[in-house]
Amino acid sequence: MNFQDGIAVVLLIAGCFFYLAGTVGLLRFGDVHSRLHALTKADNLGLMLVCAALAVLAADWRISALLALIWLLGLLAATVSAHLIARHARRGWE
Amino acid sequence: MAGSDVGKQSISNRQRMVWIGQTFVVLALVWLALNGLDGWWFGLLAASVGAVVGGLLASGQPHPWRPHRLAGFALFFLVESFKGGIDVAWRAFRPDLPINPEFHRCRLDLPEGQPRTLMVSVISLLPGTLSADLSDDGRELIIHTLMPEAMDSVWRLDARIRHLFSLPAAEAADE
Amino acid sequence: MSQILGLAVLFLLLNLVAGIWRVARGPTAADRMLAALLFGSTTVAVLLLMAEWMTMPALRSVALLFVMLAGIVTIAFFGLPAGKDEQ
Structure with a gap:
């Protein structure tokens, strides 16, 4: 295992840790809104770290750009979804 | 009370142009990331159409970023x-x-x-x-x-x- | 390296299984949508890891498509906020 792989493994483990944190928050927090906090923030940090690990492994600018794009779109999907879910949880079902 | 000033039509049109330009650059970069330079002319075309349509259909006042x-x-x-x-x-x-x-x-x-x-x-x-x-x-x-x-x-x-x-x-x- | 990628995929899938508990338990419909959010972000990471692990670059395109659909699904489910076109 070379230096590059080492960095990727560290990033990957950190990413998995944040995914775990998101799930733990999802299961432990008491209300819908707090669970949303855990999911959006922890999972997106997790996705960012996993993407960073894969970009280091691939060492190719095209793949890195694609990974960055996927991360940004995931961020967008997560914030929009979080806002819509939070709004409906507050207002109730119409 | 920033924004929504009706009197500054010329400034808002210029802002819309700048915004279309910025959208074009972003779309072209996304094309480049996905496709590289294969079919670059089609990418430029798609980015231009996207930017112009986006600029015309955007509701309200576009705010160009620095x-x-x-x-x-x-x-x-x-x-x-x-x-x-x-x-x-x-x-x-x-x-x-x-x-x-x-x-x-x-x-x-x-x-x-x-x-x-x-x-x-x-x-x-x-x-x-x-x-x-x-x-x-x-x-x-x-x-x-x-x-x-x-x-x-x-x-x-x-x-x-x-x-x-x-x-x-x-x-x-x-x- | 490939074993580590495989372990990461396994770990994320286990995460997903834990999330199913929340879907089953609810209690509200919003909680069930939360699980959909979890599925979206985890699946994207799994697809990207598998693209590298199995050297299948096409899976990256699947992930890109998936992440776009994840956003659209929630918007379709809840609808956009009303009153955007007023003024």
């Missing part, structure tokens, strides 16, 4: 989302669950369009804050926080967004 300030904003966003993730992970793993959920109302002074949309979206990724609801007129935002002190970062974000879009600074109003 490219050299985007890097600063991106860095701020990265640092804050790291802090947010670490903070919420720490709270999830602590046996005594140190969360104190509350709703806050705050008035949005940012102009309609991209600045306000960016604000509402990014709030959910700052440490301890989540944009939970927007009043129907779009002037009042309801923010869910995990701890009372989380509201500070909302005002820092407001200042950052004003800087990015070159908007005048406003007095913060928390109710």
Whole structure:
């Protein structure tokens, strides 16, 4: 295992840790809104770290750009979804 | 009271052109990332059509951002989302669950369009804050926080967004 | 390296299984949508890891498509906020 792989493994483990944190928050927090906090923030940090690990492994600018794009779109999907879910949880079902 | 001035038609048209140009650059870069230089002419065509249609259909006033300030904003966003993730992970793993959920109302002074949309979206990724609801007129935002002190970062974000879009600074109003 | 990637995929899938508990338990419909959010972000990471692990670059395009659909699904489910076109 070379230096590059080492960095990727560290990033990957950190990413998995944040995914775990998101799930733990999802299961432990008491209300819908707090669970949303855990999911959006922890999972997106997790996705960012996993993407960073894969970009280091691939060492190719095209793949890195694609990974960055996927991360940004995931961020967008997560914030929009979080806002819509939070709004409906507050207002109730119409 | 920034934005929505009817009298400044020429300035707003110029802003729309700048915004179309920026959208074109972003779309062309996305094409480049996905396809490389294969069929570049088709990518340029698609990016132009996307930018012009987007610029014409965009509701309200487009607010061009300053490219050299985007890097600063991106860095701020990265640092804050790291802090947010670490903070919420720490709270999830602590046996005594140190969360104190509350709703806050705050008035949005940012102009309609991209600045306000960016604000509402990014709030959910700052440490301890989540944009939970927007009043129907779009002037009042309801923010869910995990701890009372989380509201500070909302005002820092407001200042950052004003800087990015070159908007005048406003007095913060928390109710 | 490939074992580590495989372990990461396994770990994320186990995460997903834990999330199913929340879907089953609810209690509200919003909680069930939360699980959909979890599925979206985890599946994207799994697809990207598998693209590298199995050297199947096409899976990256699947992930890109998936992440776009994840956003659209929630919007379709809840609808956009009303009153955007007023003024």
